[in-house]
Amino acid sequence: MTEIELSNISNIETSDLSFRSQPSNIEAEQALLGAILVNNEIASIVGNIIDASHFFEPIHAKIFETINKLIDKGQLANPTTLKSFFENDQALSDIGGNNYLTRLADGAITIINASDYAHVIRDSSVKRSLINIGEEMVNSAFDSKPEEDSIYQIESAEQKLYQLAEKGKNDGGFNSFATALVKAIENAEAAKRRDGHLSGTTSGFKDLDKKLGGFQSSDLIILAGRPSMGKTALATNIAYNTASLYQKDMLNKKEQSEGSAVAFFSLEMSAEQLATRILAEVTNIPSERLRKGNVTNDDFDNLVLSSQQLENMPFFIDDTPAINISTLRARARRLKRQENIGLIIIDYLQLVRPAYSSRSENRVIEISEITQGLKALAKELDIPILALSQLSRQVEQRDDKRPQLSDLRESGAIEQDADLVMFIYREEYYHSRKKPTDMNEELIEWENKMEEIQGITEVIIGKYRHGPTGTITLLFNGEVTKFADLASKEKIPETY
16 A cells, blocks of 8 residues: 555645635644644643644644553553554545554654644644534524524523633643642732731732731632621622722732722612712712702712722622523623623622523522522622622521521521621611610610610621631611621720
8 A cells, every 4th residue: 555645634634625624734733733642742742732632633632632541541542552543544544544643753843842733733623623613503593493592592602612712721630739839828928918918819908808808819718697787898899809909009000909800790789779888888878868969069070080090990780670691601701801800799690580491490490599609600701799698587586696608598508608608687677676665774785785786787707618717797877778896895096
């Protein structure tokens, strides 16, 4: 049989055809395989760049896969050891049989450029994947299913494109302990250099940051409470604190910031209502007066000035009601690539719907799907996700109404997937409903108690993977929906 030269396959690629062939580089595939056959160590070097699926020529993919199988078994991979695996392979016979393997090794001019060959092969594979995604988009648009509307098709395409762009960055694999140690030391060093000594993203509240070290990357954080406790207000405050600090640091050209750009998925309130809350917080004008337009000329000037300062803040709001987890993930990925967000806030968890494919009527299973999806998204984007959650009514049946983990709705899934669970509790809310109707000693005692606990808010850390649990105390101003650090008695100057 006449031997076929190595260039025969590549000639197919460059021949004068009437149609466009898919992107590929056969010469790079041949050069890389030849280099590996000469030096098996190269397989481990390029293993983090490509796998068999990246090869355009099927026989090259099979050769690469067989080489790795031999190496994994601790055996030498060369033309002689590969021979037995391809004795009856018609595809290899068509291009020269065992002689082709020998020519691959003989044609390896250099092994120095092996990584470059791998990157060329990978790039061609990505381009082919882009073509396939484009074809799928066209076919889906022409022949769509009844349950797949145009928005679903767009989000599906976005998800595939994001996964293609990120493939390889988070493909997993082992890291040596030395590598993990270096990263841990770098995180500690970065925290030491920061003013607040934080290893994560700031909440804007000193005591909470001191307790947690900031919100840690890839963590799923749950902030839970009964209605009227101030969950949304606290989440909005955190979002504003984080985004405004990041904006300030970027304007001052600071290399590192404890803040970050923020994505806020508001399933309960509109974007305008959230903006009103933030304006109330910044201007100290009660939100009720803002809603009714009951503002003075000075107040309005203050509003205009504050809005000009806030309009470029890296704070992005999606107020789509009843958004599903699939859509949420797709939009978060897109915003991460476009704006490099460092914190996602979701208000609130129980309003997120399961993916299109879910047909379960079991709410516990649906919540489990959602929390697992959010945790996976936090790891994928390497940023913290703060999700608000409702508590069950059983809190109201106890004398001590401080919430605990068992009070979480569908608590099994939420408690299991969350890295940090915080509860918000205001005794003032419950005590105000116990006001005596008659003027007596009980009323005086009630008033004294109200004065003592007014505005006091407990943030109870019920679960924390990275540290101890405990309670942080904040001060809440309901008129402007604003939380603030509470000065302890030890911090208050002595009066004379």
